[in-house]
Amino acid sequence: MMTMEKAQKIIEAGIAKAKEIGQPMNIAVVDVGANLTAFMRMDGAWLGSIDIAINKAFTAKAFDISTLELGRNSQPGDQFFGIYVSNHDRVMIFAGGVPIKMNGKVVGAVGVSGGSGEQDQAVAEAAITAWS
Amino acid sequence: MMTMEKAQKIIEAGIAKAKEIGQPMNIAVVDVGANLTAFMRMDGAWLGSIDIAINKAFTAKAFDISTLELGRNSQPGDQFFGIYVSNHDRVMIFAGGVPIKMNGKVVGAVGVSGGSGEQDQAVAEAAITAWS
Amino acid sequence: MMTMEKAQKIIEAGIAKAKEIGQPMNIAVVDVGANLTAFMRMDGAWLGSIDIAINKAFTAKAFDISTLELGRNSQPGDQFFGIYVSNHDRVMIFAGGVPIKMNGKVVGAVGVSGGSGEQDQAVAEAAITAWS
Amino acid sequence: MMTMEKAQKIIEAGIAKAKEIGQPMNIAVVDVGANLTAFMRMDGAWLGSIDIAINKAFTAKAFDISTLELGRNSQPGDQFFGIYVSNHDRVMIFAGGVPIKMNGKVVGAVGVSGGSGEQDQAVAEAAITAWS
Numbered sequence: 001m002m003t004m005e006k007a008q009k010i011i012e013a014g015i016a017k018a019k020e021i022g023q024p025m026n027i028a029v030v031d032v033g034a035n036l037t038a039f040m041r042m043d044g045a046w047l048g049s050i051d052i053a054i055n056k057a058f059t060a061k062a063f064d065i066s067t068l069e070l071g072r073n074s075q076p077g078d079q080f081f082g083i084y085v086s087n088h089d090r091v092m093i094f095a096g097g098v099p100i101k102m103n104g105k106v107v108g109a110v111g112v113s114g115g116s117g118e119q120d121q122a123v124a125e126a127a128i129t130a131w132s
Numbered sequence: 133m134m135t136m137e138k139a140q141k142i143i144e145a146g147i148a149k150a151k152e153i154g155q156p157m158n159i160a161v162v163d164v165g166a167n168l169t170a171f172m173r174m175d176g177a178w179l180g181s182i183d184i185a186i187n188k189a190f191t192a193k194a195f196d197i198s199t200l201e202l203g204r205n206s207q208p209g210d211q212f213f214g215i216y217v218s219n220h221d222r223v224m225i226f227a228g229g230v231p232i233k234m235n236g237k238v239v240g241a242v243g244v245s246g247g248s249g250e251q252d253q254a255v256a257e258a259a260i261t262a263w264s
Numbered sequence: 265m266m267t268m269e270k271a272q273k274i275i276e277a278g279i280a281k282a283k284e285i286g287q288p289m290n291i292a293v294v295d296v297g298a299n300l301t302a303f304m305r306m307d308g309a310w311l312g313s314i315d316i317a318i319n320k321a322f323t324a325k326a327f328d329i330s331t332l333e334l335g336r337n338s339q340p341g342d343q344f345f346g347i348y349v350s351n352h353d354r355v356m357i358f359a360g361g362v363p364i365k366m367n368g369k370v371v372g373a374v375g376v377s378g379g380s381g382e383q384d385q386a387v388a389e390a391a392i393t394a395w396s
Numbered sequence: 397m398m399t400m401e402k403a404q405k406i407i408e409a410g411i412a413k414a415k416e417i418g419q420p421m422n423i424a425v426v427d428v429g430a431n432l433t434a435f436m437r438m439d440g441a442w443l444g445s446i447d448i449a450i451n452k453a454f455t456a457k458a459f460d461i462s463t464l465e466l467g468r469n470s471q472p473g474d475q476f477f478g479i480y481v482s483n484h485d486r487v488m489i490f491a492g493g494v495p496i497k498m499n500g501k502v503v504g505a506v507g508v509s510g511g512s513g514e515q516d517q518a519v520a521e522a523a524i525t526a527w528s
Contacts, residue, residue: 033297
């Protein structure tokens with residue numbers, strides 16, 4: 001089960017990766033109910049990415065899928081095109097939201113925003129390795 | 133006329149199909165006024181699909197058309213592109229919302245979300261066969 | 265843990281009480297994450313109460329308290345006055361939302377709307393007795 | 397200037413007080429721009445209070461006043477009655493949001509939600525002592 005302590009460790013792991021990359025990030029963690037558990041904005045991280053990080057985490061748990069993968073199915077002409085207006089505009093369809101799995105079940109998610117899609121994704125993937 | 137009892141039967145038929153497919157679904161039914169009559173989330177179905185199932189049902193009755201068909205006319209360059217931000221972002225333009233017809237009139241709709249577009253559509257179509 | 269089957273039984277118990285009272289109701293059940301699990305609108309129940317029933321259930325889990333009790337602390341001059349605009353206007357502060365407890369923990373909630381406060385409360389309280 | 401590190405210390409001080417009181421809390425910190433810097437939900441804290449804690453912090457910086465004090469001027473008949481629907485319903489007018497001052501200037505704010513008004517206020521006041 002997601003706890004505050006686990007969420008903190010996930011964020012810390014993300015921060016370490018962000019520092020390595022040299023790009024300040026917003027990092028959010030949600031629990032199994034897609035509800036926010038913890039959030040940190042590194043100094044200098046984009047203000048507009050606060051909301052995006054939180055909603056990437058929401059999206060990754062809401063659909064038990066990474067936002068990168070969801071985005072691949074949500075382009076014009078794709079099977080989920082238009083999904084981004086659902087859930088009161090909280091569905092993010094670009095890289096940076098990653099579900100956290102335990103024994104095959106999604107138990108929460110992390111959302112990262114503040115850099116390129118590649119950077120956000122790298123930080124999110126580094127962050128979830130701290131789950132245990 | 134849509135009733136709670138009919139809506140329950142429609143949802144039950146949808147659940148049976150979802151179990152056959154092996155994918156847990158969110159299933160919603162709206163009445164002739166596009167107002168929610170019944171909703172069920174099968175155990176393990178995506179949380180983000182609660183809103184989507186309800187809004188697919190809304191959309192299918194709101195425009196008396198399947199969301200799959202509406203989506204075909206709502207891609208970039210199409211005649212309805214941009215419709216998804218109308219009605220307070222409740223218009224869903226991908227498969228899974230199907231109107232229920234009686235004597236050529238639309239009397240309600242079902243909305244299904246929880247799998248691929250193909251799966252959602254199959255469950256919705258199975259669900260409406262329970263209307264009588 | 266809340267399941268679709270349990271939610272259905274809770275709603276059925278609420279419907280039985282509503283029939284006894286002779287007032288059609290909207291009844292919603294949410295899980296431990298305050299996410300909608302099931303919803304039924306009895307024939308003739310108020311349309312405006314669809315949203316209210318769902319949000320009463322949300323509120324009762326979101327704050328682990330009945331909406332009746334929350335309302336007693338949310339009048340002008342009270343410690344929570346103004347709480348109703350939080351959570352995107354989803355906080356209901358009048359009778360009809362009741363948390364479901366198991367071993368002292370809140371595991372979900374029911375929300376009922378369609379009659380007087382007294383009627384809504386009576387149906388909600390009858391509904392949760394079906395939890396087991 | 398508010399930094400992530402300072403925000404973390406503020407939250408830690410708040411958590412210590414919350415543990416002393418024995419009531420799990422949601423704690424948020426915003427910077428001089430009223431933008432979220434950090435947030436933590438203690439295990440078992442109310443889900444509905446995530447939004448409230450964040451918005452109490454927003455409010456305390458947005459108006460450079462504690463939400464308790466703002467609330468005293470926002471009751472029916474008061475000079476600011478109705479202010480809570482401004483700013484997209486983000487203005488909280490009950491205890492738990494406290495501005496952080498340095499040399500007479502407000503440099504950020506903390507928002508706490510998860511208990512009674514008195515408890516929220518006590519945790520918020522304890523939290524801001526960690527500012528230095």
